[in-house]
Amino acid sequence: MAVRHVLQQADIERALTRIAHEILESNRGVDDLVILGIPTRGVMLAARIAEIIRRIEPNAPAALAGSLDVTMYRDDLSHTRTRTPAPTDVPVGIDDRTVVLVDDVLYSGRTIRAALDALADLGRPRAVRLAVLVDRGHRQFPIRADFVGKNLPSAASERINVLLREVDGEDGVTIEGASDEAPALHARPRP
Amino acid sequence: MRHLLSTRDLGRDRAIELLDIAEDMAAVQQREVRKLPTLRGRTVVNLFFEDSTRTRVSFEAAAKRLSADVITFSAKGSSVSKGESLKDTAQTLQAIGADAVVVRHQASGAPQTLATSGWIDAGVVNAGDGTHEHPTQALLDAFTMRRRLHGDASRGRGLDGARVVIVGDVLHSRVARSNVWLLDALGAEVTLVAPPTLLPVDVSAWPARVGYDLDAAIDSGPDAVMMLRVQAERMHAAFFPNSREYSRTWGLDDARFARLPRTTMVMHPGPMNRGFEIAASAADSAQSTVLEQVANGVSVRMAALYLLLSGEREVAA
Numbered sequence: 160m161a162v163r164h165v166l167q168q169a170d171i172e173r174a175l176t177r178i179a180h181e182i183l184e185s186n187r188g189v190d191d192l193v194i195l196g197i198p199t200r201g202v203m204l205a206a207r208i209a210e211i212i213r214r215i216e217p218n219a220p221a222a223l224a225g226s227l228d229v230t231m232y233r234d235d236l237s238h239t240r241t242r243t244p245a246p247t248d249v250p251v252g253i254d255d256r257t258v259v260l261v262d263d264v265l266y267s268g269r270t271i272r273a274a275l276d277a278l279a280d281l282g283r284p285r286a287v288r289l290a291v292l293v294d295r296g297h298r299q300f301p302i303r304a305d306f307v308g309k310n311l312p313s314a315a316s317e318r319i320n321v322l323l324r325e326v327d328g329e330d331g332v333t334i335e336g337a338s339d340e341a342p343a344l345h346a347r348p349r350p
Numbered sequence: 351m352r353h354l355l356s357t358r359d360l361g362r363d364r365a366i367e368l369l370d371i372a373e374d375m376a377a378v379q380q381r382e383v384r385k386l387p388t389l390r391g392r393t394v395v396n397l398f399f400e401d402s403t404r405t406r407v408s409f410e411a412a413a414k415r416l417s418a419d420v421i422t423f424s425a426k427g428s429s430v431s432k433g434e435s436l437k438d439t440a441q442t443l444q445a446i447g448a449d450a451v452v453v454r455h456q457a458s459g460a461p462q463t464l465a466t467s468g469w470i471d472a473g474v475v476n477a478g479d480g481t482h483e484h485p486t487q488a489l490l491d492a493f494t495m496r497r498r499l500h501g502d503a504s505r506g507r508g509l510d511g512a513r514v515v516i517v518g519d520v521l522h523s524r525v526a527r528s529n530v531w532l533l534d535a536l537g538a539e540v541t542l543v544a545p546p547t548l549l550p551v552d553v554s555a556w557p558a559r560v561g562y563d564l565d566a567a568i569d570s571g572p573d574a575v576m577m578l579r580v581q582a583e584r585m586h587a588a589f590f591p592n593s594r595e596y597s598r599t600w601g602l603d604d605a606r607f608a609r610l611p612r613t614t615m616v617m618h619p620g621p622m623n624r625g626f627e628i629a630a631s632a633a634d635s636a637q638s639t640v641l642e643q644v645a646n647g648v649s650v651r652m653a654a655l656y657l658l659l660s661g662e663r664e665v666a667a
Contacts, residue, residue, distance in 0.1 A: 228374065231388040231416075231656075241351070241661030243367060244374045246505065280383040 165319075166309055166332035171292065174308030175204065178290050179211035181306050182259055189219040191256040191285070195227040197274055198245035200263040202226040203325045204292055208261060222250035227260065227281075232273035253282040259306075263321040265291040268300035293332055295319050351657040353465045353474045356483040357532035362508060365535055369493050370505050371653035372646070378415070379649060389418035392659050395448040397439070398477070399425040399455045404620055404644065405477050405487075409452045412651035418659070421446070436460060440469035448472045450658050458482035473658040475651075481522050487619055488528035490650040492536055494639045495574055497646070498615050510537030515567045516558075518578035518600055518627055521548045521589070525619045526578055530558050543567045545600060547589040564599065568606050574615040577602050577628045597626050607632040615639050 166174070186192050189212060196205030209224035230236075230244035260274050271289060278287060290306035295313045311334070313319060318335045322328075351364070360368075378384060394413040398406055406422065413420045423443075430439060436455075443451055450473045453461045458480030465474040478484040496504045499512060514533055520526045520542050533540050534557035541559040542549065553560055561567055568575070580596065590596045597603070602616065607629060610616070616628075616638045624630050633640060 231374075231378075231386040236388060236660040238662065241657060244371060246374065247377060276387065280381065280385075282382075 160336050163334050164331060165311060165334050166293075168324075168330035171308070171330045171332070174292060175207050176211050178306040178308060179208050179215060182208070182288070182290065183212060183215060185288070185305070186257050189216050189223070192219075192223065192259070193249070193251060193253055193256050193284075194224045194259045194261060195249065195278075196224065196261045197270060198226055198228050199326065200321055200323050201261045202245075203323050204263060204290075205259075205261040208259075208290065220251075225250045227274055227277055229270060229273035229277050232276040234269060234273070247277075249281060253278065253284045255283070255285045257286045257288065258284040259288045259290055261290045263292050263323075264319050265289070265294045265302075265304050265307075266297055268298045268302035271302050272300050292321060293319055351473075351654075353461075353476075354485055354654050354658060355461050355465060355474065355476045357485045357488050357528045357535070358483070360485070360532065360535060362535045362537075365489070365492070365532060366506065366508060368489060368650070368653050368657060369496060371656060372489070372493050372649040373505055375415075375652040375656075376646065376649040378652075379645070385415050385417060387417050388656060389413070389416040389659050392418045392449040393447055394418045394420050394450045394452065394655060394659075395443050395446070395472075396420065396422040396477075397443070397451050397453045398423065399430065399453070399460070400478070401426075402454055402478065404647075405454065405484075408644070408647040409475075409477060409486075409651050409655075411648045412655055413450075413452075415648070416652055416655055418449075418655065421448070436464065437467070437469050440464055440467070443472065444470045450475060450655060452477045454478045456480055475654060475658065478524055480524070481527075482524050483528045484524040484619075485528050485532075486647070486651050486654055487525050488532040489654070490643055490647040491525075491529055491576065491617060491619070492532055493646045493650050494617065494643050495538075495615060497642075498639065499573065508536040508538075509533060512538040512574065513541070513570070513572040514538050514574045514576060515541045515543055515570075515572045516576045516578065517543045517564060517567070517602070519548045519580050519589075520544045520553070520578065521550050522581040523578045529576065530556050534558070541567060541572070543600070545590050545596070564602075564606065568609055571611045572614055574617055575602065575610065576617040576619075577622075579619065579621065579623060580627055593626060601627050601629070602632050603629045604631050607635070610637070612637065617643065620644070 194205045194209050196202035205224045213219045225248045228245045228247045230242045288305040291304045292308040293311050294307045295311050320333045322331045324330050396409050410420050452475045454477040460479050461474050461476035516526050530540050543561045543564050616632050618640050
């Protein structure tokens with residue numbers, strides 16, 4: 160089966176740097192900014208974006224990035240195998256702040272819908288923005304990303320793999336053709 | 351997970367997974383909105399053939415915080431008191447559409463029967479059966495110990511090397527049984543200390559040491575001392591001469607408590623017989639985890655219900 164490399168390590172770094180600049184520009188600085196990654200790879204991307212922001216804005220607070228687990232808010236809990244939740248770690252309160260949600264792949268939009276529900280239980284942000292490394296289309300909800308690393312139109316049968324050195328040992332994004340194997344969780348077409 | 355009937359067949363990985371999920375559930379309890387939408391539309395039936403406030407309320411809170419519909423059914427005042435059988439009750443619950451049944455029963459093995467008889471499709475949680483097991487109590491005890499020992503670094507860890515002394519009426523205690531299996535699976539060393547008359551005959555096969563001298567156990571400086579309630583209601587024979595003698599020999603009194611290291615946890619599954627198996631000074635001390643155990647019970651039961659009710663239903667084995 161053909162595996163095509165779509166993004167290399169340098170491409171990912173450039174995309175995250177651009178996203179960090181765009182976040183700072185739209186937020187007019189780092190004031191009241193919270194960056195929350197959605198486990199698993201969104202958390203690492205959020206931490207990298209926060210790191211880049213700290214390089215650009217040395218005054219940025221140390222507690223800028225956290226994680227927001229959405230497992231308990233998913234609408235497919237009875238349709239898939241049991242998911243083990245990951246920790247939620249919100250570094251500061253989110254009330255009246257701008258929250259940037261970060262995920263690796265934006266697909267159906269169901270994960271983000273769940274994330275919005277989870278956020279509502281944590282507080283009332285002033286605004287919620289969405290940053291993703293890859294937007295592959297096929298939305299099932301009226302959700303769009305504010306900051307996109309790479310738009311990657313794909314067939315529903317294709318599989319997008321985001322590899323990050325923190326868990327995969329290397330950085331990269333690949334696309335695979337249709338397969339009989341079980342697709343990756345984030346790339347699975349959901350009912 | 352299809353059912354939660356005992357800790358004996360739980361295994362280390364599953365137990366740690368359950369405790370880790372309970373960590374997430376505990377985090378939710380610290381929030382302003384303590385509710386999750388996870389089990390919306392699911393029905394949990396609390397089927398209590400035996401009186402219990404603590405466990406029933408804990409399961410009820412756990413199910414409600416996961417947004418499940420909860421039906422509490424106590425045998426008193428129900429058709430069970432008119433002679434309805436467990437089978438008929440189960441089939442009624444099946445007709446109502448119960449997704450999970452939390453069952454407490456005075457007969458050892460009743461939850462097992464409910465889970466394996468084919469009378470009902472629901473997942474079954476054992477909330478205490480006779481003198482057999484009480485798995486969620488053991489899990490909440492392990493959760494409490496893990497948090498006291500490892501704090502924020504608890505996730506993913508067992509209780510390797512922790513020394514736990516379980517004291518008292520082991521014979522009638524389902525809590526002790528469930529704890530022995532679970533603590534062993536998690537890597538803890540368990541010592542049972544009890545009057546010989548209150549130890550089961552098959553105790554030598556358990557993964558635990560057995561001792562008869564509470565003072566020696568106290569002086570060994572264990573990480574946790576778990577006092578069991580003397581279950582007078584289950585005692586149909588004389589197991590010790592009188593309560594004063596029991597208290598003097600097997601009770602955690604002021605003097606014994608004073609000799610314990612300040613870091614030793616004092617645990618009790620409740621309800622406590624103060625001044626009998628445990629002195630008030632120990633029960634109310636900073637070392638006592640009694641109220642933490644109650645609070646953690648809700649988190650652990652939320653985790654159990656989550657594992658039971660999320661995911662595609664596994665086919666019954």
